[in-house]
Amino acid sequence: KKKSGGFLRERTAKIYNSFVLSKPRIDIERGKYFTESFKTTEGQPLILRWAKALYHIAENIPVYIDDHQLLAGRVGCQGKYGLIYPELDGCFLDQLAENVKNRETAPFYLADEDAKIINEEIAPYWKGKSFYEDLAHSLPEDVLKVTYNPEDIYTQRFIVSETSSMRSALQWVHDYETPIVKGFKAIKEEAQKELDALDPLEPTDMIDKAPFLQAIVIVSDAIVLWAKRHAVLAKEMAAKEKNAVRKQELLTISEICERVPEYPARNFREAIQCQWFTQMFSRFEQKTGATVSNGRMDQYLYPLYKKDLDDGLIDAEQAKGLLECMWLGMAQYLDLYISPAGANFNSGCAHWEAVTVGGVDENGNDATNELTYVFLQSKREFPFNYPDLAARIHERSPERYLYEVAETIKDGSGFPKLINDEEVIPLLIAKGADIASANTYAVSGCTEVRMPNLDTFTSACPYVNLGAALELALNNGRMKMYGDELLTIETGELKDFRTWEDFWKAYLAQQQYLIKQAFKQQLIVVRLREKHFAAPMGSSIHALCMKNKKDLHSAHIDGGIDLGYFDFIGYGTVVDSLSAIKTMVFDNNKLTLEKLNEILDKNFEGYEEIRQMLMKAPRYGNNDPEADAIAKAIDLDGVKFAHQYSKKMGFNLDLRYVPVTSHVPFGKVVGATPNGRTKGTFLSDGSSAAHGADVKGPTAILMSNYNSKNRGFFERAARLLNIKLSPAVVVGEEGTHKLMSIIRSWCDLKLWHLQFNIVNQATLLAAKKNPERYKDLLVRVAGYSAYFVDLSPELQDDIIARTAHATL
Ligand code: 8X3
Known part of the structure; x- marks a missing residue:
């Protein structure tokens, strides 16, 4: 009998090979359905319009289950793809075809028929309405002068740059535990109950709360509807499938999609599928770039993992295989920047869907568990640039954890990055967080941290x-x-x-x-x-949004902590x-x-x-x-x-x-x-x-x-702190221990972040010269890892020019 691990590795290799060489395509479907819906809801409250647009997407967008995949769903077409968010930067859409062709880094493919739809149906609607234009026209002259060229607002001056026109929200971490534990049916029912209890004579109830609650009801229905369309597809595919093993897999997928995210997940696999649906749906909702972070996966997935482990339903190899299915799904979504400045700021298709492991629990005790080690092992065995792994370190992090973190770093792909509890937690508390929320922060994006039910700043x-x-x-x-x-x-x-x-x-x-x-x-x-953005799905799983009946993008939400930078x-x-x-x-x-x-x-x-x-x-x-x-x-x-x-x-x-x-x-x-x-x-x-x-x-x-x-x-x-080391410095057990002690010193010094590039100078120079031979060379850029050959020549030179330390 084949070991489950071996079976899963074969599977991930097949999925990987199915897209790795594909040229990324601009998928217009999300932008098309979003625009279609917006044309019909003018004048309504923004959050309601957003929820209706998401429902329209959920109802109409093509759904996919990829060959060999254990998880259902994609956010775009098969192969690598990027989505368009015209509400954000639609003013660049009319030049999209031309820009994409000419862009040096990260070229995308745009089909002629899609360019036609963009030019005829999408771009004209958003011209004059996009966030980018509103912002550019709202800046006073002195601010404008250092931001854009006043003669041509579409060109940045790179003196004081705004980045909010490049994404609808700053990097973010959803509270994935809520859909896993509760399900969207319960979220909808709570909203419906509150909606029914509103006073129809009370103006603020009717003007503010009612649209919010209606939006929560609609969006909960939308995500469930979309999941169930996958259940139907899986069943149809199973009916046609000749291979008995795959047929059974498809039937299982169908059952899971019938269950989650509508109802609470009952096991690890359902929890993973629920998280994946939620994560994907949030990409329909808004452009958080490639920074919809995954939160503390070793914490919120642990109870169901442990239960399955105890019941003999899963082992570490199978868990890794499921996680790898998710990383492969994530890897196919590329962060498409329509504006030239956005592309410049994110060379190499920057992405940081940070998965956090380690750290302390809400009482300040070490939180590492068996699943923590599964993530670290998976990163070593599957040295792929997804997900961006972040290890929280505190002064009492166990030796074994530090050892495995150091061993993983030594593999050289730049993972995991390290975030220091000793610096982050006191700062969060000083800024007003309660101790439990501060202790349970999750890493977000490059180096940032989020308290998923307390953070309310999205700009x-x-x-x-x-x-x-x-x-x-x-x-x-x-x-x-x-x-x-x-x-x-x-x-x-x-x-x-x-x-x-x-x-x-x-x-x-x-x-x-x-x-x-x-x-x-x-x-x-x-x-x-x-005035431009709403996030009903994100709000539905944020405690303070639900309590205050306010969308996540509100300028302020009572009780929230607004952590901008x-x-x-x-x-x-x-x-x-x-x-x-x-x-x-x-x-x-x-x-x-x-x-x-x-x-x-x-x-x-x-x-x-x-x-x-x-x-x-x-x-x-x-x-x-x-x-x-x-x-x-x-x-x-x-x-x-x-x-x-x-x-x-x-x-x-x-x-x-x-x-x-x-x-x-x-x-x-x-x-x-x-x-x-x-x-x-x-x-x-x-x-x-x-x-x-x-x-x-x-x-x-x-x-x-x-x-x-x-x-x-x-x-x-x-x-953010990058250190480049020559591989010889960390060779063998001695090297691992040296790395552990530098991590301990960094922790003692209470520095926020640290990440390593462990790569030979000669390798980088050779990769620049002969990119075709170094397609797999991963390097740490700035809070994320990217394939060296995908970076712009300037960024390659930057990484080559960083000092490579030959001693520790
Ligand atoms: C990535 C950088 O600007 O999104 O974390 O916070 S940013």
Whole structure:
């Protein structure tokens, strides 16, 4: 008899091979049915329109069960696909066919007949109605100037970028436990009961609560209807199936889809199918990008796993096989960005459907269990870029867990990323969370965290280009890329800066000006979004939405915690540049500021010696007090601004260092920088050191990260930290233990995030040269892993240029 594991591995290989070489297709069905419904519901409350649109999709969209699959359903056509969300960025649809053809990264295929439907039925309806256009037209002139080109609002300037027009919601974690434990029938019945109990004479009941509750009823019906269509399809397929084994599988699939998500799941497999339906449906509902995270799967799936294990109904191999079926389903949904800026910010089809494992339970005790290890093993045996695995670490994480985490990291695909309970939980509590919600947070997206029933902030974040702030300070409010136009404020001519403090003041004034614009931009985003987006399904499984009868996208929900962020991009680059200015211009009088700027204008051509000299100044990432002091001062300005102004806006807007891949397009608009970086090249990523600047090993990087934080402020969010290691460093048992101890040190230092690339420089260079031979090479980019050969050439260079540490 074949071992179940062997059988399942064969299955996953077959599914994988069925799509891996397919060119991603733009699937217009979701956009088409959504638009069809919206045309018929104008004037109605938005949440009701959304629920009706989802029902229309559920009723009409093609349903699929793939060959060999154990889980039913897809969100789009067979093979790899991306969906369109015209309500978000429909204004780019008329150029879609052209843009997609020309785009360097992640090209998609758009069928001619689909382009016709887009051009005739979808794009014209949304022109003038999309969120993108409303936002662009709502920005005051000074904010607009640093966001888009005022002459052409479809072009970003990459100085202060909004990302909310690229997704309908920030990365998110649904409370998957609710549909698994309760089912949508019960959710619907509760809503119906409350609807029946409303006072028909009470205006707020009728205007606010009634549409919300009606929407919950409709959307619960919609997801159940859609699931049941899979039950019918599975039965039809079974009737035609010749192979007896597959016939039986299809009949089982049919029974499961009859049951979930309508009713509570009774076993592990039903729970997985229920989660998968919910996850998929949320992609119909809105573009959360590829960041609909999966939550703490080793926790909410554990009770049914344990029960099945005890009853002898499942073993670890079968569980892994089912999970792999889900990862393969997820892998076929690609995050399609219609706007060119969105594509630039997410090179390599960035995705972070984070699955969280480990951490503490609601009482603060270690929460690892047998299922935790199944996820880690699965990641080693199935080294695929889905799902994005995140391991929560706390000071009492068991040795075995740390050992398996380290072993998994050593496999080199960049998984799992690590998130530190010792940093995250106290910050969540400081921001108002109850202890149990804070303890049970789930990782979301790259590095963020969510409390699925307490978090209520869904607006995506603004990015602040620190490289631009520096260039603006050096050029009195102008940037070479944008000619003579005064983009910000005049902070002085170079000749007038007599001391380091004079220049530092000018830099800070530019940085602060950009932060100010980012905050104004974000306030407008938050106010506009509730007019454009609703999420009845997401709301139906969020305790506070249900309690307050308010959609998840409301600007504020009582009892909720609004955890927003703004990002500093290019931190290491700018710290080192300021350090070079301080040391070489002011402390050592090696050259004047004017001369330096002249050399930057020439992109160091003819000045290699000076470039080398500038690179000798203290640099961030080496536990150097001088460089780290500058880093801390930059950070202080950000957290202080947030401390003073974010609450007044009614939400947290905390300082974060998570670039995704924005440090590449942001670098493109910034001229040469005093740290020796040449014009147009990428900036440093997250809170990592600038490329090649960190020469003292990983512990020194951790220390710089620690030194540069302002721990007296709680207006701090994630700090993404990449460390690249040569594989030789972690060889054997000794290597595993070295990795474990660096993880322990990182945990002790209470740093938020850490992830490793364990790859040889030679391998990366060879992969760049001969991509066809390295199709499987996975690398960690910025909170997610991607196939190296899928990245843009600039991003490949970024990863090659990161320091590869040869010692630990
Ligand atoms: C991924 C980055 O901007 O969605 O986590 O939070 S973002």
